[in-house]
Structures are given as structure tokens and as C-alpha cells.
Amino acid sequence: MMDILHSLFYFIDTIIFVFGTVILSIYIIMGVFSASALYRYIHKNKFIDYTAILSSDVAPHVSILAPAYNEGKNVVDNVRSLMSINYVKLEIIIINDGSTDDTMPKLITTYQLKPVKFAIDYKLACQEIRGVYKSENKAFQKLIVIDKVNGGKADALNAGINISGSELIMSIDVDCIIESDAVLKMVKPFIEETDRKVIASGGVIRVANNCDVGIGKINKVRFPNKLIAGFQVLEYSRAFILGRMAWSKINGLLLISGAFGMFNKELVIKVGGYNHKTVGEDMELVVRMRRYMHENKQGKYVVSFIPDPLCWTEVPDSLKILGRQRNRWTRGTMQTLFIHKKIFFNPDYKLLGTISYPYWFFFEWLAPIVEVLGLIYFTFLIVLGIVSWPFFLTLTALVYSIAFMLTLFSILYEEATFNAYKRKTDILKMIGLALLEPIIYHPLIVFWAIKGNISYLKGDNAWGKMERTGFTTRKEE
């Protein structure tokens, strides 16, 4: 009996150790890939003159789709910042998704909007569009506002796609701050590829908390004051600069943030637009687009990624709001994975089925569960009194060391490339938080991921209320 138990414990130990080794090895490999991709991107970009796109009538039309729900506080400033984006063939579509506050009245008054008789072609199903508005003032001729019945973000985006007259659509969150050359940089992959079709392009999202924000633009970048927001800076840096850059290099990117992404509109319509039934509509759309390309043998394609800091957003700085967000992200991931379970280890889908999807399945979804089960197993061993403490401490030290190393490398890449945080104290803060993150922040993320799993099993499909404090304009020091 004891022999069987020992064999069982050994087996479980091995599983956990192998799982941990594989995940850490993958992160290290991703670090190497992202370094190579960043190096190439930085050198390539030295020779780019975006003025050529600006002055060309061959450049594609782009529609920026920005769903707005109860954004009355900041909507006027945010629309103003969108209007000052540096791109000629642009239309900005604000979709008022049944707001109950003064979002719509503010827009109508500020931008002199009047209803137009728009022949709406409902290519994608969405809630009823009550009206389409354009400005009487030629200065705002790029702006279109849609007033519709509330249906959620996915529904609002679909409505925007129905109205859009462009080849490319760019979905953003209306409360994000977009850099003025964002569209230029995001459009470039679509027009420079020759061998493959670019179906989508994503960009880096940066944390705007505590930054010096002017009217719709970042005047000065500062590291967040609050611990929670500070941890998220590191997390976003790892996820975008280390993670997505690496996936983009091997063309295995499954996720483009809903807050900032550009898509081929024709393809989005062909796949049926955004899915209303999931809270992770951004990831689900990209997976569905990729599947479509494989299933319909549409040839070589690529999902591109731009590492420039082009989009700034306010991240949750309270545990409650952050918990809700992470709960939703977990549910979104699970919904997407289960909707598209057909591609799991399916060689017909090539890299998508054999590497990208399995990675998300095992190391993005299952990892927190394995971690918690490992913790329970460890507690059980303590109770039985058969823990090898030197082994445990050595493993913990190993995991901590590599976790810190990966975060440090993402800080290093940030320093070597875009260097957004210029103050000396910012670097010291980042390094300090990197030391604390595995102890303080990571357990919280795991906890919320488990809660997300439980919510999913309970059938919870709500977005959850995201309270924002709004950007505050600070005086220059």
C-alpha cells in the first residue's frame, strides 16, 4: 500500500514539475523570440517615413469603431482626441450603446450632430439602430454617431461594422487614449505584406494611471502611484512585449485586445462579426477568423502585432474592480476555448491547432487550476508529514528566480526599445515591484482565475461593472 502511495506521490510530483518546467521553458523561449522580433522591428522602423501613407490616396480607408456606454464624463474629450488622429482616409464611428446618461446629448451638442437617413445594410445581426448622426459642421465630417438599443460591446461593434464604409476597421474602447500616429502604424502591416494576407493587427496597450493627461493625449508618462496599477504595468509589459511579440513572430497570435485592434472588414463580415454570446469577444473573433482562413483554404495569412506604445488605458486600481475584470477575462478565455474545441491538437489547423490553442488551453486556462491543485496537494503532504522541505524550497526559489528574470527582461526590452518611463525612480519602482509580484500579485491573479472558472460553471455571462475614475489632468512639475 505504501509503495503504491509513494508511486502515486512520485507521479504527481513529476506531473507538477514537468508542467512547471514546460511553462517556464516556454516563457524563456518566448523571451528569446520577442527579443529577435523587437530587434528586427526597431531596425526596420528606422527607415519608415509614414508621411507617404498620409499623403497617399492609395492608402486604405479606416473606420474607427468606438462603442460607448455611459461615457458622458469623458466622451467629448475622447472623441476630440480621436478626431486629431493623423490619418486622412478616416471615419470615426461612435456607437452609443443605449446609454442612460448624457453621452448622446453631449455628443449632439458639442459636435453639432443631426440625424441622417442612412440606408443601413444589416450584414451583421445587431440590436435596432435608432438613428445615425453626422455633423453639420464640416470640421467634424469624419464623425458618425450611431444611437442604438443596448446590446453589449460585441453588438455595438457589429452595428458599427454595418455602418462602416471602409476596408479596415479599428475597434477601440472610447475611454482609451490613442496616439496620433496609431492608425498610420497599424495600417502599415496591411499594405506592406506581399506573400500573406493580413487579417488583423494588434498593438500594445499601456497603463495610463498617474500619467499626465491633456485633452485626449498623454503629455507625460509616469509610473502609477498605486501598487495594484503598478503590478499591472509589469503584467502588461510581459504580456505584450514579451508574449504577444513572440507569438506574432511565429504567427501564432490568438488574441488582439478589444481595446485596440485593426481588422479586415470583409473577413470580419464573412465570419459573422463579433459574438454576442461571449464576454471574450475579442479573442473569439480572432480565433474564428483564423479558423475561417484554414477551413476555407484562403491561403497564407498573418495576424500582425505592433510593439509601439500606441494606446493608453486606465487600468483598475482597486482589488474589487480588478477582480471583476480578471473574472471576465477567464470566462472569456474559457468560452473561446470551448467554442473552438475542434481545433485542439488538430493538424488541419497547422500552428493554430498544434501550438497556439494547446498553449492557451494548458498554460493560460489550466495553469491557475494546476497551481491551486498543487497547493492543495502540498497541504496534504504537510499534513501527512512527508514534505521534502529542501526540495520544496529549492523549487520555490527556482520558480521565483525565473519569474523575476522574465519580468526583468520585459523591463529591459521596454528600456531598450520605447523607453516610455524615463524617470530614474520609475525603473527602480518597476524592479522593486518585480521582486514583490510573485509573492503579492500573482496569488491574487490565480484566485480570480479560479473564481472565473467557478462563475463560468455557474453560467454567469455578465460583463460586470467597471468603475473608472477617469483621467485627471495634472500640473507639470
Added chain:
Amino acid sequence: MVNHPLPTLFLYIIVCIVAVSLQLYLSTNLVAKGIVSYKTMKTVRVTLYSVLIGILCALLCWLAGSRIIQWALLLSPCYKLLAMAAILVALRSEFPSVISLWRYALRLFKTIRWVRILFFLILIGILSYLFYLMTGDRFLYFILLFTPEYIHLTVVAILTLFILYYVQAHQEYEVLNVFGSVLLITWLSVFVIGTSVHLALHFKLYVKAIQLFQYLHLVLPGGYKALPYIILASWIINFMALIYVTGRRISNILIDYIEMKIRSSYQEKIIELIYDDSSDQESSVIEADYFKKVKRLYFTRQLFADELLRMHEIVYGSLLQRINQLFNSLLLTDDVRNYLHSPRWFYKIKGLRIYAELGDKSEITYIQKLIQSKNFVLRFEAELALARLSDDEKPLSYLKDLQGRLSVWEQLNLIYFYTNHQKPVGDLSGLLESANVSVICFGLLCIRKFNKAEYRSHVMELTRHNDRNVRNAAYQTLELYQEAEIGSYIISSYEQEAVASTQIVMIRSLGHTGDATAIPFLREHILSTGSDDITLELFRTLILIDSKQAYEIAHSDYSRFKRLYEHVTETIQ
């Protein structure tokens, strides 16, 4: 510990003499020549190395275990004081009296935060030493050991401060900040490392570390024995990454600043050279001397070449020739050739741009090969370079045999180049006859952009091409020819066209002809077409030609037409 007092003391004194001599030399160099030169980075590095060497030697001496060495360690601030005295003598013109020096030091203390931080660090060290003297408490022993290093580094800091403030008269604030950062980081690093090492030595932590590794080696099963070494390796990597991150930030600020200053001086020199017609022997000697310094280093040659090229872009006539002469005389052409033939693609691009800017066709054969490169960026830059270097009759002829697809990015950049530089695109017939569909589309784009009406027959022939994109581009190009004959041609071809997107382009082109004979065709298809997209385009075209007709149809029995008509009229701006 073994007691070897004499040889180690001797060694330590030798090192101290070398270190202080180096620092004296560098300090006077800085005072004499100012900080604004590329040498400053080297100066900073050498200063840091000499400080670190001094500290390492002190540690080695301590390991040797002699009590005499403790007193030897106290010597290190003394030689620094000597160095400071030497600098003060050099600066005596700035500080004629002790009072003025004192006031100056006070001003430093009041105005610069990290001077105050350094001062309080020294105070802590001195107080710890006094505490030890009074109480004999061994716990503070390691602070005592470190006190000489406090003083050592503080003196270095103050020394450099005086120098920097001398230079501050020239408003070199950026360099001051950088030096301050370097010194503070050095101080902090030495404090952390020094304290850790002293603690490790005092509590024999290194022995305990070895014992821990041996213990883990025994206790850990099988393949896991490597784990402690992996942990150690990862922390060494972490430490190196930390040093790199902090060091890089400082060096980038300094290098950017130095580069800016050098470029500014080179700009002035170049303007002076190219506008100076005199053939004065003395000035050529001075020039030769000046250029010797520029030529000596790759860094300065590169900056000089960049500034020459920048000037080349904005001047004309004989000034261009003068710049080319300067390029040759400075042997910068060798550098450019090396760039072009470099294995690194971004250096190749640099070479391409320089050859294109100078109009140097000597490497044109090699450049022509580069347009077949798999590297998209390199290929594109080669295309742009060839556009500038090719003869004026058929500058784009090289595109005819292009093997890969000519991307939209390349197309719009080529158009931008020709528009910006007001150069003729020359004969486009080769492009229109190419087997490469994207090249044909580009040719048609050039016809539209540069109003090349002479290719009418080519364009009409291309409307029958089997590729949809070529047909679209051809019909779009027909907008250029606002003739009734074109309108009839489009109408007659419409029924044969099966692709909806091409039909839309055809209808749009029809609108540009302004031909009233197209009205029956438009009416007929508005009433018969089921597609909203095509109907919208038909309405747009009809409104352009005859808005009354469009209004009539819109207000006929079919409400669908009214909806589409209103959409067109209310969204046109």
C-alpha cells in the same frame, strides 16, 4: 586567515598610486578641455574602473588578514584629498579665497539634492566609526571597515562636482545630471556590494553558501541536483540585466547629448567649408588637422557623413559638388561602400540611401540585385535607390521583371518619392506589359497620378485583363479620359463583367465622364439591380450627371429607392 602584511600592503599602495594618478590626469583633462567630447564616456568608465579597482584591492588586502591593512585602507581617502588639493590649485582662478570656496560648497549643498544625500551617508559612516570607538561594538565593525570607502567615494564625488560646476558655467546641465547619476549609482552599488561582501566575510557566509550547495546536492533526488546551479545562474543573469538596464539608461542620455553637441559643431564646420571659396594654404593645413580628428574614429566619421548628407539634401549646384569632394577627401566613400556590402541589412540600407543621395552610380549593378532580396525592407529601399539612380527615360523599367508582388506600401512610397522630388516617371509602357499583376496596377496608378493620358489604348486593353484587380485599376484609370467614347465603352462592357466590385468601379468611372447618354443605362440598372451596393453607386453617378432624374426615381413607387437616394444625398459632403 593568513597574515601577509608586507607584500599586500606594497601591492595596495602601488594600486592606489596608479588609481590616483589616473584620476588626477582625467580630472585635469576635464578641467582643461571641457567635458563636451566623445571621450567623456571613456572618462566616466575609467573613473569608475579605477574606483572599483581600488576597492577590490582593499578587499583583497582584507582577505589577506592583516591589521595593518586597516590603516592602509584609511590611506585611500588621503590620496583623494591630495587629488582634490591638486584640482583646487588648478581652479584657484575660480576660487581666489577660502571664503568663496566655502560659499560655493554651501551653494552646492543647498541646491543639489544628491549632494545632501552623499553628505548624510558620510555622516552615518563617521558616526558609526565614532560609535565603535566609544563602545567597541563589533556589530558595527563592518560599517567601520566600510567607512574609508565612504570617504573615498565621497571625495571622488566632491572632486567631480567641483569640476562639473566649473563646467556648469558653460551650462552643461545634462552632463552634470548624468555624472550625478553615475556617481550616485556607483555609490549605491558599492555600498550594497561592499556591505554584502563585508557581511559575507564577517559571518563567513561564503562558507555557509558552499555548505548549502553541498547539502542540497546530497538531499535532492536524481536529476534535480542541477536546480541550485540553475537558480544561481538565473540570479547572475538578473544581476547582469540590472546593471545593463541602469547603465544603458545613463549611457544613452550621455551619448545622445554628446552626439547632439558634436553634430552641432559639424554643421557649423560644414557650412563654413562649403561656402568658403578661398584656397588659403594656412586654412587647408588647419582643415587637414581638423579632418584628421574626424577621420580617426568611426563614430565621428559617421556623424560627419550624416551631416554632409543632410546638407546635400538641401543645397544645389556647385555646393553639391563641394560636398561630394568633401566626401571623397575624407574617405567617407569607403565607409559607404562597406555599408552597402555589409552582411547586416540595416547597414546595407544606409549605404543605399547614401549612394542614392549622392547620385553615385558606381554600385548600380549590385543595387539592382538587391531588388530581388527576400528582405522586404531592403528590397524596397533598393527600389527607391534605383528610382533615383536610373536614367530619366525609363526610371521604373527595373520593375518590369520584379518577381514578387509589389505591395501597396512600396507603390505609395514610390509615388510619394516622384511627387516629392518632382522627377518624371518616364515611359510606363514596360510596366503595363509586365507579367506581374501588381506592377501593372502600379503602372495604372502612375498614369492616374501623373496624368499620363497617352496610354489610353493600353488602358482600354487592360480592362479586358483576366485579373480582377487589373481590370478594376484600368477602369479607375479611365476616369482620366472624360470623353463620351469612354462612357459608351464602359456601358458596352458592363454586361460582360461578372464581378460586383468591378461593376462598381465601372459605374464610378462612368460618373466622371459626365456623359448624359449614360442616363438611360443608369435608370435601367437602378430599377433592375437587386444589390444595394451597386444601386447606391448608380444613384451617386446619376446624381452627378442629372440629379433631377435621380430624384424622380427616388420618389417613385419603390420605397427602397427613396431610402438609398436619401442615403447618398445626406452622406455626400
